[in-house]
Amino acid sequence: MSNTTTNKKIRIGIVGYGNLGRGVELAIAQNDDLELVGVFTRRDPKSLSILTKSAGVYPMAEVPAFVGKIDVMILCGGSATDLPEQTPACAALFNCIDSFDTHAKIPQHFAAVDKAAKAAGTVGIISAGWDPGMFSLNRLYGNCLLPHGNDYTFWGKGVSQGHSDAIRRIEGVADAKQYTVPVEAALEAVRAGTNPVLSTRQKHLRECFVVAKPGADLAAIEQTIKTMPNYFADYDTTVHFISQEELDRDHSGIAHGGFVLRSGTTGVNGETKHVIEYSLKLGSNPEFTGSVLAACARAAMRLKASGASGAFTLFDIAPAWLSPKSGEDLRATLL
Amino acid sequence: MSNTTTNKKIRIGIVGYGNLGRGVELAIAQNDDLELVGVFTRRDPKSLSILTKSAGVYPMAEVPAFVGKIDVMILCGGSATDLPEQTPACAALFNCIDSFDTHAKIPQHFAAVDKAAKAAGTVGIISAGWDPGMFSLNRLYGNCLLPHGNDYTFWGKGVSQGHSDAIRRIEGVADAKQYTVPVEAALEAVRAGTNPVLSTRQKHLRECFVVAKPGADLAAIEQTIKTMPNYFADYDTTVHFISQEELDRDHSGIAHGGFVLRSGTTGVNGETKHVIEYSLKLGSNPEFTGSVLAACARAAMRLKASGASGAFTLFDIAPAWLSPKSGEDLRATLL
Numbered sequence: 001m002s003n004t005t006t007n008k009k010i011r012i013g014i015v016g017y018g019n020l021g022r023g024v025e026l027a028i029a030q031n032d033d034l035e036l037v038g039v040f041t042r043r044d045p046k047s048l049s050i051l052t053k054s055a056g057v058y059p060m061a062e063v064p065a066f067v068g069k070i071d072v073m074i075l076c077g078g079s080a081t082d083l084p085e086q087t088p089a090c091a092a093l094f095n096c097i098d099s100f101d102t103h104a105k106i107p108q109h110f111a112a113v114d115k116a117a118k119a120a121g122t123v124g125i126i127s128a129g130w131d132p133g134m135f136s137l138n139r140l141y142g143n144c145l146l147p148h149g150n151d152y153t154f155w156g157k158g159v160s161q162g163h164s165d166a167i168r169r170i171e172g173v174a175d176a177k178q179y180t181v182p183v184e185a186a187l188e189a190v191r192a193g194t195n196p197v198l199s200t201r202q203k204h205l206r207e208c209f210v211v212a213k214p215g216a217d218l219a220a221i222e223q224t225i226k227t228m229p230n231y232f233a234d235y236d237t238t239v240h241f242i243s244q245e246e247l248d249r250d251h252s253g254i255a256h257g258g259f260v261l262r263s264g265t266t267g268v269n270g271e272t273k274h275v276i277e278y279s280l281k282l283g284s285n286p287e288f289t290g291s292v293l294a295a296c297a298r299a300a301m302r303l304k305a306s307g308a309s310g311a312f313t314l315f316d317i318a319p320a321w322l323s324p325k326s327g328e329d330l331r332a333t334l335l
Numbered sequence: 336m337s338n339t340t341t342n343k344k345i346r347i348g349i350v351g352y353g354n355l356g357r358g359v360e361l362a363i364a365q366n367d368d369l370e371l372v373g374v375f376t377r378r379d380p381k382s383l384s385i386l387t388k389s390a391g392v393y394p395m396a397e398v399p400a401f402v403g404k405i406d407v408m409i410l411c412g413g414s415a416t417d418l419p420e421q422t423p424a425c426a427a428l429f430n431c432i433d434s435f436d437t438h439a440k441i442p443q444h445f446a447a448v449d450k451a452a453k454a455a456g457t458v459g460i461i462s463a464g465w466d467p468g469m470f471s472l473n474r475l476y477g478n479c480l481l482p483h484g485n486d487y488t489f490w491g492k493g494v495s496q497g498h499s500d501a502i503r504r505i506e507g508v509a510d511a512k513q514y515t516v517p518v519e520a521a522l523e524a525v526r527a528g529t530n531p532v533l534s535t536r537q538k539h540l541r542e543c544f545v546v547a548k549p550g551a552d553l554a555a556i557e558q559t560i561k562t563m564p565n566y567f568a569d570y571d572t573t574v575h576f577i578s579q580e581e582l583d584r585d586h587s588g589i590a591h592g593g594f595v596l597r598s599g600t601t602g603v604n605g606e607t608k609h610v611i612e613y614s615l616k617l618g619s620n621p622e623f624t625g626s627v628l629a630a631c632a633r634a635a636m637r638l639k640a641s642g643a644s645g646a647f648t649l650f651d652i653a654p655a656w657l658s659p660k661s662g663e664d665l666r667a668t669l670l
Contacts, residue, residue: 023601026601026602026603027601030482030483030601031482051603103670106666106667106670107663107666107667110666127670132670134476134480134611136669136670137476137654138613139669140654140655140657140658140665140669141469141472141654141657143658143669144630144654144657144658145469145623145626145627145630145657146626147365147366148365191616193616193618265618266358266361266362266365266618266619266622266623266625266626267361267618267619267622268361268386272618272619272622273618274615274616274617274618274619274622274623275615275616276469276613276614276615277612277613277614277615277616278473278611278612278613279611279612280609280610280611280612281526281528281609281610281611281612282609283528283600283601283602283607283608283609284601284602284607284609287601287602287607287609288480288601288609290601291480291481291601292480295479295480313666313670314654315653315654315655315662315665315666315669315670316653316654316655316662317653317654318650318651318652318653319472319475319476319479319649319650319651319652319654320475320650320651322475322476322479322480323475323478323479327650327651328442330475330650331441331442331445331648331650332441332442334471334474334475334478334650335438335441335462335467335471335648335650
C-alpha cells in the first residue's frame with residue numbers, strides 16, 4: 001500500500017459544469033499532480049467559459065471519444081436523475097468519481113456502478129463529498145473506536161436546496177432560501193457526554209427567507225410552510241418575508257457545514273466517557289465537495305494500479321492514497 | 336477491499352499490563368469478534384490479576400510458545416525503551432500492533448518493524464492511538480482536502496507524563512502533576528479562519544500541581560520549574576503547591592484530549608475559507624488508546640489475508656478494515 005509518485009499528471013474530465021463542476025475545476029488547479037483535460041456539458045459548449053485555459057469544452061456526446069485521453073472522469077450532475085444514469089455509463093469507459101448523495105439509494109447505486117466498472121476493469125468511487133463522505137468516515141471511525149456509544153450528526157448552518165425548492169413551489173412565492181440550523185443546546189448536551197435522545201425538533205431549526213409575489217397572502221404562505229409534512233411540520237420554523245433585492249444581496253451564499261459526534265464509554269462498567277467531535281465550517285459547499293472529489297481521483301488511480309476494479313467509497317480507501325505525498329513523507333511530517 | 340466476516344474470533348495477546356494493557360483488555364471485551372488469549376508480563380505472573388477470566392497470564396519469555404495460538408500481539412510497553420526492541424522482535428513471530436509515539440523516531444521504528452515483518456510474512460501496525468493515530472489521520476485528510484492551508488494541533492486539557500516527571504526530578508519535590516492546557520483565545524482565532532501564526536506560548540499553558548518535601552524552598556522550586564528549558568521556559572506556567580492528599584484526591588485522573596484543525600482556502604484567488612476541526616475529549620487516555628489498538632487488530636488480519644506483509648500505519652488502512660461490519664452493512668447504515 002505504499003504510494004507511488006510519478007511525474008505524469010492525472011488527466012481529468014469534468015462531466016457537468018454547475019457549481020460543483022466549477023468547484024472541482026478550482027480544486028484541480030490547487031493540485032500539481034492533477035490536470036483538467038476537458039469539461040463535458042449538455043449546454044452549447046460555445047456558451048461555456050471555463051477558468052482553465054488549457055482545457056477544452058465538449059458536448060456530452062463526445063465523452064466516449066476521450067477514452068485513452070482522460071484517466072478519471074469526475075461526474076458533477078445531480079443525484080436525482082443524472083448520476084444514476086451517468087456514473088454506470090461512464091464507469092464502462094473510465095475510472096469515475098461521483099458525489100451521489102441520496103443516502104437511501106446508495107446500495108443500489110453502488111451495485112450498478114460496481115457491475116459496470118467490474119465488467120470494464122475500471123474503478124468507480126461513489127458518494128464522495130462531505131455527507132456522504134467525510135461525515136460518513138467520521139461516523140465509521142467513531143463506531144470502530146467506541147463500539148458502545150451513540151452517533152449524532154448535525155447539519156448547518158447552511159442552505160438546504162430541497163427545502164428552498166419546496167417553499168418556491170407554494171402558491172404566491174416568487175423566491176426563497178431555507179437555512180438548516182443546528183440547535184446549540186442539543187450540541188452542548190451531546191458534547192457534555194449526556195447521550196441525550198433528541199427528537200427531530202430538538203436537533204435542528206429551519207429558518208426561511210421568502211420573497212412573496214405582489215398581493216400574495218403572507219399569512220397563508222407562512223402557514224403552508226410551517227405545516228408542510230416531512231419538510232417543516234416536525235421542526236421549529238421561522239419565516240421572514242423579504243424583498244428579492246434583500247434575498248439576492250444577503251442570501252446568495254453557499255456556505256454550509258455541520259458536526260458529527262460519537263459519544264461513547266469504555267471501562268469495566270462503561271464508567272469512562274469519551275466524546276469525539278468532527279466539524280466542518282465551509283465557505284462554499286460545492287468548492288469543498290469539489291476538493292474531496294479531486295483528491296479521490298488520486299485514490300482511483302492507485303486502486304486501479306493495484307489491480308482493483310469495481311465500485312468503492314471513502315470507506316475502502318487507505319487515507320494515504322488521497323495524498324500526493326509518499327508514505328515516507330507522510331510518516332515523517334504528519335504522523 | 337470488501338470485508339469478510341467469519342465466525343472465528345481474532346485471538347489476541349497483550350504484551351505489558353500497565354494502564355495501556357488494561358485499556359486494551361477492556362476494549363477487547365467490548366468487541367465480540369476479538370478474544371483475549373493471554374497477557375505477557377515482566378512481573379511475576381502470579382502477582383497479576385487480570386479481568387478476563389478465560390485468559391492466562393504468562394512470563395514474557397513464553398511469547399514465542401504462542402505462535403499458532405495467537406493471531407495478533409498488541410504491544411503495550413513504552414516508546415522510549417520497550418517498543419523499539421519488542422515490536423520488531425514480536426513481528427518476527429506474530430502480527431503486531433503498537434502505539435509507538437516518539438514522533439521524531441517513527442521513520443526508524445517503521446523501518447525496523449517493516450524489515451522484521453516482511454522477513455516473517457507478518458503485518459505490523461505501528462503508532463496507533465490518538466497522537467500519533469487519529470490526530471495524524473485528521474492532519475492527513477485535512478491536507479488532502481485543503482492543500483492550501485495551515486495545520487493546528489492543540490493538546491489537552493490533560494496530564495503530560497514527561498512534564499510531570501521533569502518536575503519530580505527537581506530538588507525538594509515529592510510528587511507532581513502537570514496539565515497541558517490549550518489557550519482558548521488561540522483556538523477561537525483558528526476556528527475563525529484567521530490563520531494566525533502562533534508561538535509556543537500562545538498555544539498552550541502549563542499548570543503544575545506540586546507536593547513539596549517538608550522544609551523545601553517553594554520559591555526556588557517554582558523558579559526552577561518556570562525557567563526549565565524546553566519543558567516550561569517557553570510557556571506561561573502556573574505552579575500550585577498542594578498536599579499529597581490533595582494531589583491523590585484531585586489529580587489522579589487520566590483524562591486527556593485535544594484538537595486538530597485545518598484552516599484552508601479554495602476559490603479563484605483563495606477567497607473562500609474553510610475550517611475542519613477534529614476534537615477528542617477522553618475520559619481515559621489509555622482506555623481510548625487501547626480501543627484504537629484493538630480496532631487495528633482487525634485491520635492487521637485483513638491486511639494479512641490480502642497477502643500484505645511489513646509495517647503499516649493508520650494512513651495505510653482502509654477505514655472499513657477497522658470495523659467488524661461488512662461493506663454492505665457499512666454503506667447502508669453509516670455512509
